Amino acid sequence: MKEITTSMSQSIQSDFKVMGTGMWQIWKILDPARTLWTLTWFLIVLGLLIHILLFKSDDLNWHADGRPVPFKDAAAYKRAQAGLPY
């Protein structure tokens, strides 16, 4: 049993070693330029999608949840002290 466990452990470690040292070879399969454009547009669309979903929700819309802007009073006080009209 111990030998089997040791063998499995060595096999797993070997697999990870291969993964750790050879992942650069992915760029011989995937075109880097195409991958970067795909990633770029995927992340932009994902980010926009998540923001739209949050804004459409009732309790996760931070523009209409009634919570005050942080340090709003402190900022107003500083502006007043500086003599600014706004």
Place this chain on the structure above:
Amino acid sequence: MAEKYNLTGMSDEEAKEFHSIFMPSMYGWFTLVVGAHILTHLRFPWI
């Protein structure tokens, strides 16, 4: 697999060079995203 197929025509040196730029960039992006989520959760906890 990649040892048998070279679909992009990149040499080993080119692939390694791109990989050496891509991986830190990816980890940097992940760090940025995790940091943004931590800050956002501190202000607007959703869990």
